[in-house]
Amino acid sequence: MSRDIASSVSSWELLQEIARNNTSTRRVRRLGKSPSTAPIPSSVHKMPPDVVVPVLLYRDKNSWCPFCERVWFALEEKQIPFETEFIDLANKPKWFTNLVPTALVPTAKIKGKLVYESKEILLQLEEHFGKTLLPKQREEQTVARSWIEEAETNGLPAAGYKFLLQRHDNPDEVANNQATFVAKLDELEQTLAKYPGVYFLSTFSLVDIMYSPHLDRLASCLPVYQGFSIRNHPRFPRINAWLDAIYERPAYHRVKSDAITNNLMFCRLWGAEPIANLPPLDPTVSTKLEYRAEAAERLSDNYEAAISDILKNSGIKALFSSVGVSAVEDAIDLHLRLVAAYLLHGDKVLLPWGKVGTKRALEPFPSPSAVGAIALAYVRNRICAPRDMSAGAATAFRAAVDKVLASLY
Numbered sequence: 001m002s003r004d005i006a007s008s009v010s011s012w013e014l015l016q017e018i019a020r021n022n023t024s025t026r027r028v029r030r031l032g033k034s035p036s037t038a039p040i041p042s043s044v045h046k047m048p049p050d051v052v053v054p055v056l057l058y059r060d061k062n063s064w065c066p067f068c069e070r071v072w073f074a075l076e077e078k079q080i081p082f083e084t085e086f087i088d089l090a091n092k093p094k095w096f097t098n099l100v101p102t103a104l105v106p107t108a109k110i111k112g113k114l115v116y117e118s119k120e121i122l123l124q125l126e127e128h129f130g131k132t133l134l135p136k137q138r139e140e141q142t143v144a145r146s147w148i149e150e151a152e153t154n155g156l157p158a159a160g161y162k163f164l165l166q167r168h169d170n171p172d173e174v175a176n177n178q179a180t181f182v183a184k185l186d187e188l189e190q191t192l193a194k195y196p197g198v199y200f201l202s203t204f205s206l207v208d209i210m211y212s213p214h215l216d217r218l219a220s221c222l223p224v225y226q227g228f229s230i231r232n233h234p235r236f237p238r239i240n241a242w243l244d245a246i247y248e249r250p251a252y253h254r255v256k257s258d259a260i261t262n263n264l265m266f267c268r269l270w271g272a273e274p275i276a277n278l279p280p281l282d283p284t285v286s287t288k289l290e291y292r293a294e295a296a297e298r299l300s301d302n303y304e305a306a307i308s309d310i311l312k313n314s315g316i317k318a319l320f321s322s323v324g325v326s327a328v329e330d331a332i333d334l335h336l337r338l339v340a341a342y343l344l345h346g347d348k349v350l351l352p353w354g355k356v357g358t359k360r361a362l363e364p365f366p367s368p369s370a371v372g373a374i375a376l377a378y379v380r381n382r383i384c385a386p387r388d389m390s391a392g393a394a395t396a397f398r399a400a401v402d403k404v405l406a407s408l409y
């Protein structure tokens with residue numbers, strides 16, 4: 001890294017100030033805890049300061065559980081203020097397993113009453129809070145309730161995940177699983193035709209919320225794990241129009257994961273076998289200033305936790321164990337600031353430029369570029385949406401990391 005670049009990159013304070021002028025998104029810092037930040041519900045400003053928040057949501061600490069996403073989606077749609085308690089599912093605390101008979105998330109305390117099972121929580125939220133997500137007309141409401149049950153029992157998500165996770169050494173099984181899932185999608189396509197408009201019923205409702213986390217994950221991941229695309233498939237025009245409409249909802253933007261998080265999670269948690277590379281980053285998302293500013297704000301607010309995570313988990317520490325950790329930390333810090341600066345200023349920021357085959361002097365040991373390359377390659381895939389930032393911001397972040405990485409050698 002040339003000296004002039006190192007000295008020209010802004011401080012974290014300045015980067016944060018610029019980022020905060022361009023986004024109103026903020027998170028709560030959770031010092032020393034995992035996750036190190038948590039989103040602030042969009043409705044929290046509605047609460048008078050001395051009133052107890054009416055809903056406590058117990059959810060997974062990766063913020064990736066599709067059943068928790070249903071509840072979070074409804075809370076955001078209904079603008080209910082809530083607090084979150086994160087549960088480590090790999091090591092559930094005793095108080096949680098004593099409290100909840102199923103020991104599963106999501107669980108909620110609604111006005112002090114314990115409710116578990118995502119569907120039950122959604123229905124209880126309807127009982128207690130206005131801005132209903134059930135149709136007002138009685139007949140349609142009866143249909144809604146039966147379709148909510150159906151979403152639990154019709155086996156569509158299970159068929160989708162079975163197909164997704166099917167190993168490729170048995171092509172007949174892959175074909176069978178695909179056929180079963182396609183038949184389920186055909187049924188869903190028919191159901192979507194029953195009411196006018198893009199949603200299941202004549203308005204957006206809990207039925208949409210029951211399906212959205214599962215269909216979003218399956219649509220993101222089946223192309224990578226089975227070469228099967230729901231998106232733009234001519235057989236499923238209504239499902240595609242429905243997905244487009246769900247993606248348009250601001251509340252869904254707050255709770256959804258991006259395609260990279262979804263794909264990495266299936267590999268990490270269930271050992272799914274990819275047959276294609278990770279999908280490209282959508283430039284219509286990664287170039288949006290609001291997402292770029294949010295990503296820069298997240299990074300500038302949380303860089304200390306990011307640096308310690310990189311040091312601990314990327315392999316850098318062992319590689320550079322013979323030199324003091326502070327030089328390594330400085331190099332990581334500099335490259336993260338470069339990413340934040342690029343997010344905020346785009347190509348007005350001069351990136352390092354290549355060193356391959358140049359006559360420039362060799363870098364000192366530890367080479368800042370080598371440290372930066374490892375750190376950036378690690379954080380690119382370490383970022384998890386919406387645990388660390390929104391899906392849009394994560395896409396902008398990954399694109400900025402790619403740009404800086406591509407300039408290092």
Ligand SMILES: N[C@@H](CCC(=O)N[C@@H](CS)C(=O)NCC(=O)O)C(=O)O
Nearest residue numbers: 065066067089104105106117118119
């Ligand atoms: N039917 C439940 C399913 C919830 C569920 O499976 N949650 C998973 C996380 S995605 C869980 O808590 N897993 C922990 C475990 O199995 O011990 C619901 O709809 O709430």
